[in-house]
Amino acid sequence: MLAAAACGENVLTVGEDVRSGAVAVPVGRRLRAADVGGLAALGITRVGVVARPRIAILSTGDEVVPASAVPGPAQVRDVNAGTIAAVVSQAGGVPVPRGIAPDDAAALEGALREALADADAVVLSAGSSVSVRDLTADVVARLGAPGVLVHGLAIKPGKPTVLAVCDGTPVVGLPGNPASALVVAWRIVAPLVRLLGGERIDDEGFDARETSAVLDVPVQSRPGREDFVACALARDGEGVLHATPVFGSSNLIFTLVRADALIAVPLDRSGLTAGERVRVILP
Amino acid sequence: MLAAAACGENVLTVGEDVRSGAVAVPVGRRLRAADVGGLAALGITRVGVVARPRIAILSTGDEVVPASAVPGPAQVRDVNAGTIAAVVSQAGGVPVPRGIAPDDAAALEGALREALADADAVVLSAGSSVSVRDLTADVVARLGAPGVLVHGLAIKPGKPTVLAVCDGTPVVGLPGNPASALVVAWRIVAPLVRLLGGERIDDEGFDARETSAVLDVPVQSRPGREDFVACALARDGEGVLHATPVFGSSNLIFTLVRADALIAVPLDRSGLTAGERVRVILP
Numbered sequence: 001m002l003a004a005a006a007c008g009e010n011v012l013t014v015g016e017d018v019r020s021g022a023v024a025v026p027v028g029r030r031l032r033a034a035d036v037g038g039l040a041a042l043g044i045t046r047v048g049v050v051a052r053p054r055i056a057i058l059s060t061g062d063e064v065v066p067a068s069a070v071p072g073p074a075q076v077r078d079v080n081a082g083t084i085a086a087v088v089s090q091a092g093g094v095p096v097p098r099g100i101a102p103d104d105a106a107a108l109e110g111a112l113r114e115a116l117a118d119a120d121a122v123v124l125s126a127g128s129s130v131s132v133r134d135l136t137a138d139v140v141a142r143l144g145a146p147g148v149l150v151h152g153l154a155i156k157p158g159k160p161t162v163l164a165v166c167d168g169t170p171v172v173g174l175p176g177n178p179a180s181a182l183v184v185a186w187r188i189v190a191p192l193v194r195l196l197g198g199e200r201i202d203d204e205g206f207d208a209r210e211t212s213a214v215l216d217v218p219v220q221s222r223p224g225r226e227d228f229v230a231c232a233l234a235r236d237g238e239g240v241l242h243a244t245p246v247f248g249s250s251n252l253i254f255t256l257v258r259a260d261a262l263i264a265v266p267l268d269r270s271g272l273t274a275g276e277r278v279r280v281i282l283p
Numbered sequence: 284m285l286a287a288a289a290c291g292e293n294v295l296t297v298g299e300d301v302r303s304g305a306v307a308v309p310v311g312r313r314l315r316a317a318d319v320g321g322l323a324a325l326g327i328t329r330v331g332v333v334a335r336p337r338i339a340i341l342s343t344g345d346e347v348v349p350a351s352a353v354p355g356p357a358q359v360r361d362v363n364a365g366t367i368a369a370v371v372s373q374a375g376g377v378p379v380p381r382g383i384a385p386d387d388a389a390a391l392e393g394a395l396r397e398a399l400a401d402a403d404a405v406v407l408s409a410g411s412s413v414s415v416r417d418l419t420a421d422v423v424a425r426l427g428a429p430g431v432l433v434h435g436l437a438i439k440p441g442k443p444t445v446l447a448v449c450d451g452t453p454v455v456g457l458p459g460n461p462a463s464a465l466v467v468a469w470r471i472v473a474p475l476v477r478l479l480g481g482e483r484i485d486d487e488g489f490d491a492r493e494t495s496a497v498l499d500v501p502v503q504s505r506p507g508r509e510d511f512v513a514c515a516l517a518r519d520g521e522g523v524l525h526a527t528p529v530f531g532s533s534n535l536i537f538t539l540v541r542a543d544a545l546i547a548v549p550l551d552r553s554g555l556t557a558g559e560r561v562r563v564i565l566p
Contacts, residue, residue: 025540032369033465034536034539034566036368036369037363037366037540038536038537038539039365040350040361040366041350041537043352043353043360045350067328070326077323077324082316083319083320086315086319087316178320178324182316182320206516206518206544208491208494211491233489235489239495241489253321253324254306254321256321257308257318261489283317
């Protein structure tokens with residue numbers, strides 16, 4: 001593929017090592033402006049790159065109507081289709097909208113099989129009642145081996161997440177609650193899209209998507225799960241970054257609209273104290 | 284414009300305040316996943332957004348040949364067209380390639396007038412000899428009022444930069460040296476593209492494109508100019524970020540290929556000492 005096309009978008013991942021003299025652009029690196037320049041200096045205007053992964057996005061629930069519709073009694077607008085598409089795009093994937101499936105095993109299975117046939121991964125957001133969650137897991141289990149790997153994560157929000165692989169294609173079942181679904185999309189779907197896009201994810205290296213900040217007020221938590229708390233960020237006069245939790249229900253998408261980032265509360269902590277340096281995720 | 288389209292790309296800027304109940308997405312904010320979700324929850328699937336600015340990119344110099352060509356004696360490949368296009372894309376603009384113009388006043392003026400006619404800004408990279416720099420400034424001065432505003436910046440690399448406005452259209456003349464041109468593109472062209480794209484640039488707010496790190500070795504500088512030094516970044520066992528200058532000539536694009544970021548040495552410092560906390564620009 002053309003390096004020029006890759007540099008124009010600046011998000012494609014190099015699919016093969018490019019080594020020439022002083023320049024080494026290793027496989028798995030997302031092409032950056034300097035890389036394009038180093039290659040151009042050597043006359044290398046074409047490099048192999050990894051195609052953007054296609055990510056099918058399916059919302060489920062008898063009560064869910066498109067965001068453009070006026071919800072009737074006991075109906076809610078589909079928020080997750082839009083937020084997941086945005087997360088997928090930002091991670092370098094191509095969102096493939098698959099609409100809304102009802103809470104019916106046969107219909108859901110049909111919709112998922114169609115989605116699987118034309119995508120590198122499927123992300124669905126499920127209703128949040130226990131019976132509906134079980135329905136999703138049951139249907140996903142039938143789609144191919146090995147099926148459901150994980151049913152429930154030790155994180156908040158996002159506990160009722162389903163992780164599966166069906167005949168080689170990853171399937172992620174997100175909670176139905178929009179704020180929970182978005183947090184899990186940031187934490188699970190975005191890295192999955194980058195991985196499918198060929199990006200080498202290096203635990204040792206620098207990651208601009210994380211930083212640390214001084215916490216301004218205490219945060220409560222419960223040991224045994226990782227908590228993600230919406231926060232605003234600001235620098236003080238000395239340039240020190242401060243994180244302040246955003247007031248509002250953690251269940252509401254509107255809380256995330258007002259937030260800059262997420263504070264990560266480690267699994268083994270019962271809370272964070274004011275003044276301590278905390279880990280901050282920049283979605 | 285469709286919010287769905289905006290969210291798919293996730294880089295368009297809201298062109299008008301959207302306020303409804305608890306949700307306020309202010310004018311000048313680049314739409315984020317959570318914003319798209321908050322708007323969808325309220326049934327707002329269309330919002331006014333600012334079109335991506337079109338940025339014409341023109342290389343100049345009798346000695347410059349396209350990157351795909353084999354340079355003859357005293358010729359060099361065009362590196363800047365590719366790196367500037369990547370910086371423009373990443374900042375949310377549309378790069379408009381305008382090729383290579385010779386070191387001839389009439390030809391350069393013609394190429395610049397054509398570029399100006401079809402772009403929201405023009406970025407040119409000029410030859411680095413003094414006579415050629417003067418040619419560029421002379422030609423830019425003829426293109427419209429007020430013309431050249433700045434001829435030379437107190438930064439290194441990047442001193443021979445020209446900043447102009449010609450009949451309302453910004454024109455940036457970058458140094459011809461590829462490493463210098465890329466550093467100035469990061470520091471000047473990227474914020475200009477974001478501004479033309481409608482983004483409110485807030486000095487007080489949090490900027491994920493900057494951070495701080497502990498410097499591992501001393502860095503020499505000279506008071507009276509801001510220095511940008513290519514560096515690698517890594518976290519130590521305690522999660523503290525360290526910056527190490529990248530060994531290699533600051534004039535070489537290959538030095539930037541090996542770098543993660545730039546250390547900013549303030550105007551009034553004669554150098555930075557090992558162990559001090561320094562400002563780091565993440566391009």
